[in-house]
Amino acid sequence: MELNEALAVLEATQRKLYAYNAASSALFLDGDTVAPRDTAEGRGVALGILAGERRRIMTSPELKETLAVLEEHKDELDLPHARQAEELGRSVRQLTRIPAEEYMAYAQLTSEAGSVWKRAKEQSDFQLFRPYLEKLVDYNRKFAGYYDPAKAPYDALLNEYERGVDMAYLDNFFSALREKLVPLIRAVGEKPQPDVGFLHRRYPVERQREFSDYLMQVLDLDRAHCGIGETEHPFTMNFNSRDVRITTHYYENDLASSMYSVIHEGGHARYELDVDPAWDYTVLAGGVSMGVHESQSRFYENIIGRSRPFIEAIYPKVQAFFPEQLGDVTAEQFWRAVNKAEPSLIRTEADELTYSLHVMVRYEIEKALIGGTLAVKDVPETWNRLYKEYLGVDVPDDAHGCLQDSHWSGGSFGYFPSYALGSAYGAQMLANMEKDMDVWGPVARGDLSHVTAWLAEKVHKYGGLLTPAQVVQNACGVFDPVYYTDYLTKKYTELYGL
Amino acid sequence: MELNEALAVLEATQRKLYAYNAASSALFLDGDTVAPRDTAEGRGVALGILAGERRRIMTSPELKETLAVLEEHKDELDLPHARQAEELGRSVRQLTRIPAEEYMAYAQLTSEAGSVWKRAKEQSDFQLFRPYLEKLVDYNRKFAGYYDPAKAPYDALLNEYERGVDMAYLDNFFSALREKLVPLIRAVGEKPQPDVGFLHRRYPVERQREFSDYLMQVLDLDRAHCGIGETEHPFTMNFNSRDVRITTHYYENDLASSMYSVIHEGGHARYELDVDPAWDYTVLAGGVSMGVHESQSRFYENIIGRSRPFIEAIYPKVQAFFPEQLGDVTAEQFWRAVNKAEPSLIRTEADELTYSLHVMVRYEIEKALIGGTLAVKDVPETWNRLYKEYLGVDVPDDAHGCLQDSHWSGGSFGYFPSYALGSAYGAQMLANMEKDMDVWGPVARGDLSHVTAWLAEKVHKYGGLLTPAQVVQNACGVFDPVYYTDYLTKKYTELYGL
Numbered sequence: 001m002e003l004n005e006a007l008a009v010l011e012a013t014q015r016k017l018y019a020y021n022a023a024s025s026a027l028f029l030d031g032d033t034v035a036p037r038d039t040a041e042g043r044g045v046a047l048g049i050l051a052g053e054r055r056r057i058m059t060s061p062e063l064k065e066t067l068a069v070l071e072e073h074k075d076e077l078d079l080p081h082a083r084q085a086e087e088l089g090r091s092v093r094q095l096t097r098i099p100a101e102e103y104m105a106y107a108q109l110t111s112e113a114g115s116v117w118k119r120a121k122e123q124s125d126f127q128l129f130r131p132y133l134e135k136l137v138d139y140n141r142k143f144a145g146y147y148d149p150a151k152a153p154y155d156a157l158l159n160e161y162e163r164g165v166d167m168a169y170l171d172n173f174f175s176a177l178r179e180k181l182v183p184l185i186r187a188v189g190e191k192p193q194p195d196v197g198f199l200h201r202r203y204p205v206e207r208q209r210e211f212s213d214y215l216m217q218v219l220d221l222d223r224a225h226c227g228i229g230e231t232e233h234p235f236t237m238n239f240n241s242r243d244v245r246i247t248t249h250y251y252e253n254d255l256a257s258s259m260y261s262v263i264h265e266g267g268h269a270r271y272e273l274d275v276d277p278a279w280d281y282t283v284l285a286g287g288v289s290m291g292v293h294e295s296q297s298r299f300y301e302n303i304i305g306r307s308r309p310f311i312e313a314i315y316p317k318v319q320a321f322f323p324e325q326l327g328d329v330t331a332e333q334f335w336r337a338v339n340k341a342e343p344s345l346i347r348t349e350a351d352e353l354t355y356s357l358h359v360m361v362r363y364e365i366e367k368a369l370i371g372g373t374l375a376v377k378d379v380p381e382t383w384n385r386l387y388k389e390y391l392g393v394d395v396p397d398d399a400h401g402c403l404q405d406s407h408w409s410g411g412s413f414g415y416f417p418s419y420a421l422g423s424a425y426g427a428q429m430l431a432n433m434e435k436d437m438d439v440w441g442p443v444a445r446g447d448l449s450h451v452t453a454w455l456a457e458k459v460h461k462y463g464g465l466l467t468p469a470q471v472v473q474n475a476c477g478v479f480d481p482v483y484y485t486d487y488l489t490k491k492y493t494e495l496y497g498l
Numbered sequence: 499m500e501l502n503e504a505l506a507v508l509e510a511t512q513r514k515l516y517a518y519n520a521a522s523s524a525l526f527l528d529g530d531t532v533a534p535r536d537t538a539e540g541r542g543v544a545l546g547i548l549a550g551e552r553r554r555i556m557t558s559p560e561l562k563e564t565l566a567v568l569e570e571h572k573d574e575l576d577l578p579h580a581r582q583a584e585e586l587g588r589s590v591r592q593l594t595r596i597p598a599e600e601y602m603a604y605a606q607l608t609s610e611a612g613s614v615w616k617r618a619k620e621q622s623d624f625q626l627f628r629p630y631l632e633k634l635v636d637y638n639r640k641f642a643g644y645y646d647p648a649k650a651p652y653d654a655l656l657n658e659y660e661r662g663v664d665m666a667y668l669d670n671f672f673s674a675l676r677e678k679l680v681p682l683i684r685a686v687g688e689k690p691q692p693d694v695g696f697l698h699r700r701y702p703v704e705r706q707r708e709f710s711d712y713l714m715q716v717l718d719l720d721r722a723h724c725g726i727g728e729t730e731h732p733f734t735m736n737f738n739s740r741d742v743r744i745t746t747h748y749y750e751n752d753l754a755s756s757m758y759s760v761i762h763e764g765g766h767a768r769y770e771l772d773v774d775p776a777w778d779y780t781v782l783a784g785g786v787s788m789g790v791h792e793s794q795s796r797f798y799e800n801i802i803g804r805s806r807p808f809i810e811a812i813y814p815k816v817q818a819f820f821p822e823q824l825g826d827v828t829a830e831q832f833w834r835a836v837n838k839a840e841p842s843l844i845r846t847e848a849d850e851l852t853y854s855l856h857v858m859v860r861y862e863i864e865k866a867l868i869g870g871t872l873a874v875k876d877v878p879e880t881w882n883r884l885y886k887e888y889l890g891v892d893v894p895d896d897a898h899g900c901l902q903d904s905h906w907s908g909g910s911f912g913y914f915p916s917y918a919l920g921s922a923y924g925a926q927m928l929a930n931m932e933k934d935m936d937v938w939g940p941v942a943r944g945d946l947s948h949v950t951a952w953l954a955e956k957v958h959k960y961g962g963l964l965t966p967a968q969v970v971q972n973a974c975g976v977f978d979p980v981y982y983t984d985y986l987t988k989k990y991t992e993l994y995g996l
Contacts, residue, residue: 019547022540023521030524033532038722039741042520045779046737049517053551224536239544243537281543 003076006069010084011282013063018281020054022239029237029245033229044111051107058095067092080284083465087283094160097146106139110411117409124399126380133408134376137369140413144370154370157414162291162421164469167367170417173424173481174360180485182390184492185343185354189392191496194336201325205250211321212248212262218314218446219266219300226269233348234261236268236297238287240280241463244272255322256338260301267300268293270452274460284464290415292471294422295429296455302352302423303430303487304443304451311335313446339495343391345400353492354391356420361386362405363420366413424484428476429458431483501574504567508582509780511561516779518552520737527735527743531727542609549605556593565590578782581963585781592658595644604637608909615907622897624878631906632874635867638911642868652868655912660789660919662967665865668915671922671979672858678983680888682990683841683852687890689994692834699823703748709819710746710760716812716944717764717798724767731846732759734766734795736785738778739961742770753820754836758799765798766791768950772958782962788913790969792920793927794953800850800921801928801985802941802949809833811944837993841889843898851990852889854918859884860903861918864911922982926974927953929981 001009024047031043057063070077070085077085098106113132120129144153147160155166212228231247238244246265248258271287279285287293304310315331326334341353350358365382368374374382383402384395395401407415433439433454442450458475472479492498499507522545529541555561568575568583575583596604611630618627642651645658653664710726729745736742744763746756769785777783785791802808813829824832839849845856863880866872872880881900882893893899905913931937931952940948956973970977990996 015543016547016551019544019551022544023525023548026524026528027521029528034725034727034743036721036723036725036741036743039737042738042741042778045513046517046520049514050521053514053517223534225534227532227534229532239537240540243534243540245532245534280540 001065001069003069003073006066006073007081009062009066010070010081010088013057013066014084014088014282016057017054017283018240018285020050020057024050025237025239029229032231032235033247048107055095055103058092063088063092080279080282080465083284084282087464091283094147098143102139102142106143106411109135109139110409113409113411114406117403117406121399121403124397124403126398126403129403129409130376133379136408136411137376137413140411141370141372152371154367154414157370158417161412161414162289162418163467165291165417165421170363173421174356174363176481177356177420177424177485178360178390180489181353181357184485184489184498185341185357185391187498188341188353188492188496189343191498193342194340195333196337196340198326198329198333199256199337200253201255202252203255203322203325205252207321208250208255208258211318212258214317214321215259215262216266219263219270219448220452221266221269222273225273228262234265236265236272238269238272238285240285241273241275241277242280244269255325260305260338263305264297264301267297270300270455271296271460274452274456275463276461276465279463279465286463288462288464288466288471289468290418291421291425292459292468294419295425296422296459298423299426299429299455300448303426304448306335306339306352307440307443308332308335309440309444310446311338313444336495339491341492341495343393345387345393345395346404348404352423353488356423357390359416359420360390362416365402366416370413424481425472425476425479426484427487428479428483429455430487432458432475432477499563499567501567501571504564504571505579507560507564508568508579508586511555511564512582512586512780514555515552515781516738516783518548518555522548523735523737527727530729530733531745546605553593553601556590561586561590578777578780578963581782582780585962589781592645596641600637600640604641604909607633607637608907611907611909612904615901615904619897619901622895622901624896624901627901627907628874631877634906634909635874635911638909639868639870650869652865652912655868656915659910659912660787660916661965663789663915663919668861671915671919672854672861674979675854675918675922675983676858676888678987679851679855682983682987682996683839683855683889685996686839686851686990686994687841689996691840692838693831694835694838696824696827696831697754697835698751699753700750701753701820701823703750705819706748706753706756709816710756712815712819713757713760714764717761717768717946718950719764719767720771723771726760732763734763734770736767736770736783738783739771739773739775740778742767753823758803758836761803762795762799765795768798768953769794769958772950772954773961774959774963777961777963784961786960786962786964786969787966788916789919789923790957790966792917793923794920794957796921797924797927797953801924802946804833804837804850805938805941806830806833807938807942808944809836811942834993837989839990839993841891843885843891843893844902846902850921851986854921855888857914857918858888860914863900864914868911922979923970923974923977924982925985926977926981927956928985930956930973930975 027043027047031040035043067085067089070081071089074082109132113136116132117129120126140157141153144151144156148156151159152167158165158167158170216223216226216228225242225244227245229245229247230249232249234246234248236244236246246262246269248261248265250258268287271293275286287296311334312331315334318334319326339352341351343354344350347355347358361383364386365374365379368382369376369379379402380398387393387395387401430439433451436454437450439451442448459471462471466474525541525545529538533541565583565587569587572580607630611634614630615627618624638655639651642649642654646654649657650665656663656665656668714721714724714726723740723742725743727743727745728747730747732744732746734742734744744760744767746759746763748756766785769791773784785794809832810829813832816832817824837849839851841852842848845853848856859881862884863872863877866880867874867877877900878896885891885893885899928937931949934952935948937949940946957969960969964972
């Protein structure tokens with residue numbers, strides 16, 4: 001095979017993968033938004049077949065030969081083609097390392113485990129889920145060896161979610177966080193809490209929908225290319241850089257919930273929409289990693305969206321949307337309320353300050369599970385002990401404890417740390433941004449264009465052209481969690497008058 | 499290849515085709531309902547690639563061999579497998595008869611023609627669309643030869659939409675209609691028209707949405723398996739027999755528009771939901787043909803939905819939904835208003851009585867275009883002349899004339915007659931149904947279960963297990979359009995006191 005031919009196969013293969021991803025995304029999106037209740041079966045059949053077709057393409061002898069030819073001619077390739085070949089090769093190796101029959105059995109297992117977990121959570125019955133979790137852990141330990149037999153199993157899994165991240169890196173990271181955050185949280189806990197009652201007045205859903213439109217406008221999300229839907233759990237889905245969807249969930253008695261979901265998912269969408277369209281229909285399309293993606297969503301949600309200047313800028317508009325509910329509330333009261341920090345049980349509802357401690361519990365447990373030093377049967381006890389130790393809270397039952405997240409039931413071990421890493425990356429980006437320009441002046445006027453332009457230039461536009469580590473280097477420099485702990489210390493010192 | 503192996507390939511192939519159809523449907527549905535405005539391009543890329551993948555499967559040497567083996571063992575197959583092999587073989591032959599490069603060029607042409615037609619209609623400029631229509635006609639004459647060189651070109655095209663239907667059949671059919679309907683329409687035209695003003699009072703969309711839920715309940719559409727959405731033009735889409743979607747379009751100043759869209763699409767959905775689930779994921783899934791499908795949608799919409807007993811049954815509920823708008827209107831007035839018959843310009847807005855004359859105009863023009871006796875440049879003039887002749891109306895411009903329908907821009911020639919055939923099938927089904935049981939007693943109590951059970955038994959359950967002609971034979975006996983003209987004569991004689 002000639003190089004030219006290999007490049008043609010490379011392009012055609014990536015376009016096919018795009019089409020299969022778009023198809024699956026459309027089916028998923030439909031299933032999560034408008035599909036009638038009892039229609040999952042037929043969708044599952046279609047998704048399973050499409051996954052098989054995708055696997056066929058990824059494991060075809062033609063693609064194998066193509067990647068070999070491209071590897072041979074590595075030095076002649078420009079950066080985009082080199083990165084495409086590298087990323088595609090990586091996915092192919094990952095897929096083909098797992099024997100087909102194990103891959104199928106595992107797909108079956110995660111599908112079953114998903115519904116069993118759901119039931120177990122509803123009934124707060126860990127024993128129901130336990131045999132599935134045991135199998136899931138076993139499979140993942142085995143798969144880790146397929147991914148990279150030279151690495152410790154959990155390191156191999158971590159590397160799948162956030163390339164270059166391992167236990168040494170995370171142990172450092174989390175111990176730096178723990179050292180600073182545990183005393184900070186304790187100090188906050190001794191101060192009086194702000195009033196948050198007004199956030200739970202009656203906020204009609206129809207009005208909240210209009211408010212979402214306004215927030216998307218503030219984030220400069222072009223509605224011709226970015227839609228918003230409603231789902232049980234908010235998420236962002238990208239078809240390509242010109243077609244992104246976010247979702248939210250409205251609660252009539254909770255304004256902040258959907259407001260910050262829209263800003264959070266809006267941050268993900270901002271990233272996707274800013275990726276260079278040149279990478280559309282290739283494996284370089286879209287955000288580069290979970291960690292970098294979370295750095296952007298949490299940047300908009302917390303660093304900007306919960307900042308005093310931002311809230312002061314938009315608050316007159318917020319009041320205009322909800323005059324009856326917020327007529328007697330000042331911007332400062334609102335700012336304090338949406339930043340209330342308090343140890344709690346549920347990760348997805350945790351505040352900015354305590355959030356990474358929730359992640360830390362999961363990290364410690366995954367490390368021990370995959371490392372083989374913790375048995376699945378002991379997960380609930382360990383979970384409850386660590387929540388007491390890190391957050392000082394008593395877990396009443398497993399539904400509010402180790403059964404709260406869906407990740408493990410889907411076979412994701414090593415995914416959680418990205419959430420905390422993203423937050424820390426964001427804080428360091430802020431520090432660099434503040435060196436480069438006046439961040440808060442424009443934000444105080446409700447203008448996020450400077451912030452977005454900086455992030456687009458340093459992070460967004462690359463998509464997968466750079467590796468996650470290169471993007472972090474580009475926007476953060478040498479990563480140091482001290483920026484994150486300093487940021488939180490400064491913010492909560494001001495908020496709580498420490 | 500052994501027979502067993504061939505049967506396995508047959509099953510696997512049909513499941514794959516199901517998955518590709520489901521994927522394309524999900525992308526289409528998204529595009530028509532919730533997708534942001536400027537996202538068609540990426541969806542088009544995905545749909546094009548999926549169509550290519552589907553073509554690859556349909557034209558694979560393995561499938562060709564499989565179909566040959568099944569043909570050899572034809573007499574050993576049970577009916578479902580025999581029909582599956584027959585239908586799949588037919589699609590494969592159809593697809594492979596068109597040379598690949600013409601197929602691609604034609605796909606490109608219809609895609610372009612679609613947007614040009616849209617613009618031409620907006621600007622009422624036939625000359626803009628004319629070169630595309632010329633190419634579309636040329637392609638279809640050529641394709642007709644590929645489909646069946648032994649047939650006249652238009653017969654070959656008709657056969658693609660409604661197997662067994664040809665010009666001889668339709669000439670008979672339409673001349674029988676014309677002979678009875680033209681004088682009937684003239685007689686109606688001499689009578690005073692009912693008041694329809696109350697249908698155009700202000701009907702809030704939110705309330706109409708609730709009314710749609712009620713109508714779906716009346717049609718016994720299980721909402722766990724049948725969703726409703728909103729689109730510019732209403733349609734029905736089926737993923738499988740357990741997952742069907744209908745759409746409607748609400749106009750605040752027109753209650754009947756969405757009401758009868760919901761009943762019409764609900765009729766399509768009723769058919770899809772009643773098909774034996776055994777045919778899911780095979781080529782026998784879903785309604786058997788356009789004509790039979792329209793017979794069902796129009797049965798529910800017109801024969802039942804616009805009948806006096808049905809309206810009297812549901813009218814108290816209709817008034818309860820819209821007390822301010824309909825408090826001063828009786829059931830009889832409502833019945834008369836939704837059955838107002840009057841020659842008009844636009845097919846999709848035509849009443850039950852004049853509808854088939856709109857179809858007849860298109861049939862005559864297509865017959866002449868594909869037959870080569872009418873030049874594309876003369877279409878507007880011919881269109882306007884036939885509308886004057888059949889319906890007695892003057893066409894003011896091409897937007898309200900020959901540019902009104904999208905069908906030709908999508909390359910559909912021979913599709914329109916199914917609409918009229920379906921109406922006629924339905925009337926004959928009613929006659930047979932009335933012989934078998936008391937139709938109108940239960941309907942007058944708002945109970946459609948007997949009607950639906952009869953249709954499910956005679957039509958719906960078969961899906962594609964029987965051919966369209968067999969289904970028509972099953973439910974109608976020997977098809978005779980006199981049932982349709984008798985039905986219309988009786989109905990409009992009562993309505994207008996002829």
